Amino acid sequence: MDKFTTLHGVAAPLPLINVDTDMIIPKQFLKTIKREGLGVNLFDEMRYDDDGKEIPTFVLNQPAYRDAEILVAGDNFGCGSSREHAPWAIKDFGIRCVIATSFADIFFNNCFKNGILPIALPQEQVDLLMKDAEKGSNARMTVDLENQQITTSDGETIAFEVDSFRKHCLIEGLDDIGLTLAKAPAIEAFEQQIAQARPWV
Template sequence: MDKFTTLTGVAAPLHLVNVDTDMIIPARYLKTIKRTGLGKSLFYELRYNEDGSENPNFVLNKPAYRNAQILIAGDNFGCGSSREHAPWALLDHGIRCVISTSFADIFYNNCFKNGILPIKVTHEQLQALFDDASRGSNATVSVDLESQTIKGPDGGTISFEIDPFRKHCLLNGLDDIGLTEAKAGVIQSYETRLAAERPWA
């Protein structure tokens, strides 16, 4: 998993509440267990017209936001059915950070396990970020995980809270497998001792 330390870039404003995982990636695109290739189906029903052409009114199709790595969204982002494909699709599209007032628990946890930083802010802070993001490519937002701050284009700073363990994992690029591998020496010592004490096992 890639480390998350600091991220500076354009933030895309998604003025929608209760964005569920089916909206993030429709169920018909869940046939793969690969984490790559899902970005093209991200927000499919919103990004594309019935004939498959791009919807020019959807935020991620607008020139200023095509390469956005930060998504500013309304309340209760990632609700609905549990599917790890949702953060996979966001990450494959290039989104490394999602900022909202609230997240569905399963989606929130899945983000951390896949290298995406979900940040919770107040409604007032969210509105300020929406205002910043509305400027498009003329303004950038900086997210610093170490200092737990978000800086707007005018220098305004927002502080956010994050669980220390999750912060540690993101800063060091540790998913569940990485955490296990970090304990390889301890595991090997245990196995060696167990083999000596119980050779019949």
């Protein structure tokens, strides 16, 4: 998993509430178990018309936001079914941080496991960041995970909370498998000890 320390990039405004996982990545794209290649179908039904052509008014189709790395969204982001393809699609598009007033629990947890930082903030602070994001590609935000603060394009800072263990995992780039592998020497030592103490096992 890619490490997350400090992110400095374009923020895309998506002022919609109750964006569910089917809106993030529709069900017809769930046939794969690969994490790559889903970014092109992120928000598919909002990004493309029935002929597969881009809808120019959708934020991620606009030139200023095609390379967005931060998404500022509305309340209850990631609700609906518990599909891990949703954070896969977000990450594959290039977005590493999602900011909203609240998240669905399963989506929130899946973000951390896939190298994405979800940040929940009060409505007034999300409104401020939304307005900053609406300025376009010249207004770049900075998300500093180590110091737990967001800096707007105007230099205003907003502090955010994050669980210390999840913070450690993001900074070190550790998913569930990585956490296990980090303990490989202790696991191997235990297995050798058990093999000697209980050779019949």
